Amino acid sequence: MRYILITVMFLLSLILPGTLFHFWAWSGIKPDLLMLLTIYMAAHHRRLSSLLWGLGAGLLEDFYLGRYIGMYTLTLLVVAFLSNWLTERWYRENFLLTTFMVFIVTAVGQICVAFLALGAGLQWSMADIAQLVFGVALYNAVLVPITYPLIHRSFQYGWLRYRPRYER
Amino acid sequence: MGKRVNVTGIAVLVFFLLLGVLISIRLTGLGSRFPNPVGGAMQRVLSVVEKPILQLGNGIRDNTKVLWNFRNVEQENQELHKKVDQLTGDNLKLKEQVLAGLRYSELDQGVFRSPTLDKYTKVGATIINRNPTSWYSTLTVNRGSNDGVQINDPVIGDLGLVGKVVSVSPTTSEVLMILDGEGQVSAVVRDSAGNGTFGIVQGTYKRGSRLTPEGNLEMLFRRADNVNVGNLVLTSGQGGVYPQDVPIGKVKEIELDPSGLLKTAYIEPLVDFDSLEEVYIVKMVGAK
Numbered sequence: 468m469r470y471i472l473i474t475v476m477f478l479l480s481l482i483l484p485g486t487l488f489h490f491w492a493w494s495g496i497k498p499d500l501l502m503l504l505t506i507y508m509a510a511h512h513r514r515l516s517s518l519l520w521g522l523g524a525g526l527l528e529d530f531y532l533g534r535y536i537g538m539y540t541l542t543l544l545v546v547a548f549l550s551n552w553l554t555e556r557w558y559r560e561n562f563l564l565t566t567f568m569v570f571i572v573t574a575v576g577q578i579c580v581a582f583l584a585l586g587a588g589l590q591w592s593m594a595d596i597a598q599l600v601f602g603v604a605l606y607n608a609v610l611v612p613i614t615y616p617l618i619h620r621s622f623q624y625g626w627l628r629y630r631p632r633y634e635r
Numbered sequence: 636m637g638k639r640v641n642v643t644g645i646a647v648l649v650f651f652l653l654l655g656v657l658i659s660i661r662l663t664g665l666g667s668r669f670p671n672p673v674g675g676a677m678q679r680v681l682s683v684v685e686k687p688i689l690q691l692g693n694g695i696r697d698n699t700k701v702l703w704n705f706r707n708v709e710q711e712n713q714e715l716h717k718k719v720d721q722l723t724g725d726n727l728k729l730k731e732q733v734l735a736g737l738r739y740s741e742l743d744q745g746v747f748r749s750p751t752l753d754k755y756t757k758v759g760a761t762i763i764n765r766n767p768t769s770w771y772s773t774l775t776v777n778r779g780s781n782d783g784v785q786i787n788d789p790v791i792g793d794l795g796l797v798g799k800v801v802s803v804s805p806t807t808s809e810v811l812m813i814l815d816g817e818g819q820v821s822a823v824v825r826d827s828a829g830n831g832t833f834g835i836v837q838g839t840y841k842r843g844s845r846l847t848p849e850g851n852l853e854m855l856f857r858r859a860d861n862v863n864v865g866n867l868v869l870t871s872g873q874g875g876v877y878p879q880d881v882p883i884g885k886v887k888e889i890e891l892d893p894s895g896l897l898k899t900a901y902i903e904p905l906v907d908f909d910s911l912e913e914v915y916i917v918k919m920v921g922a923k
Binding site for chain 1: 653655656657659660664665669671673674678684689691692695764766767768769775801802809
């Protein structure tokens with residue numbers, strides 16, 4: 468059940484920004500739900516599992532987009548690593564801290580995408596990049612109070628509950 | 636004692652990882668013909684879910700527009716009332732003009748109609764998704780290689796050019812909009828007498844924001860070129876991707892270059908890209 472639910476969540480994270488969130492975009496800015504989900508996954512797994520989830524999510528997004536393969540793979544790998552590293556040091560039960568963490572990590576992830584996009588030759592002005600990075604990070608952070616309590620509860624006690632191999 | 640970290644090893648690993656990713660990104664970029672069978676299969680499966688969700692979003696937007704945007708709707712209503720009055724007057728004038736002489740309308744037909752477009756087969760397509768990231772301006776439509784769609788096929792809306800197909804799966808295609816900074820169109824600006832000035836229409840990020848469709852199309856000209864505000868911009872047919880005489884937009888503003896040699900025309904697209912729901916894909920292969 469856990470893996471079915473995770474698969475559904477990943478697929479919805481891919482579909483919703485281009486469909487439903489297109490209508491709730493702020494000046495063209497949509498949330499990066501897959502990045503948000505990767506952060507949640509990394510916050511509730513051990514380091515290696517986090518990296519694998521980040522890698523898988525990145526590959527999924529790259530193949531779904533069908534171009535610039537590697538851009539999101541590397542980005543979500545970095546995002547997963549950073550999220551995991553931060554949650555090891557911060558309380559993940561503190562929703563305010565988690566909101567701040569999502570803001571920071573999303574901003575780093577979007578900067579990573581921007582860096583790779585510029586490397587790939589895409590033409591973006593610094594002002595637009597700054598607006599996009601800040602906007603997406605803020606949008607993702609706004610979604611935390613709505614989504615995180617449910618996800619966190621599910622990871623602790625519900626269908627998403629994760630037990631490392633040594634605990635089983 | 637803590638574990639010893641091999642900094643050189645990590646640095647080498649990170650370097651090669653970054654190099655590999657950059658090479659991969661370059662090889663699978665917008666111009667490439669990366670086949671992407673995994674993505675194609677995903678698009679095929681997910682398009683079943685995407686279409687109803689987008690329709691749901693459209694429905695919610697249309698039905699709640701009045702709640703979120705009451706002032707705008709009221710203003711729009713007043714403007715529409717004015718327009719109806721104006722159009723009623725225009726209609727009467729037009730009837731008089733039709734009776735008075737047909738030569739102006741013949742000229743208009745010669746300028747605005749696109750006989751070249753009639754040579755090609757067009758496939759109607761519904762937009763089922765927009766790019767989930769804000770980094771590119773693309774659309775996904777529900778027609779693919781099973782319907783004969785190919786990469787680089789032009790895509791048009793009811794009022795003008797939308798973009799071109801950049802990737803195709805059996806049941807879906809991805810369309811790069813002309814607004815995107817990576818999309819360029821060979822175009823001609825026609826004045827009221829029908830004379831043309833050629834140039835390239837491209838997405839710009841220098842003026843407005845790349846994140847919104849307003850003010851994002853531009854064309855460069857020599858200062859001496861006869862281009863004025865209000866002139867119609869059409870595809871030139873050169874370059875082999877777009878057919879001739881498909882409307883793109885109208886010249887909204889002209890700005891002189893500080894050097895005094897060039898001028899930039901900012902173009903207002905005819906198509907409303909935000910509320911686009913249906914498009915035509917023009918099949919360039921097998922023209923009549």
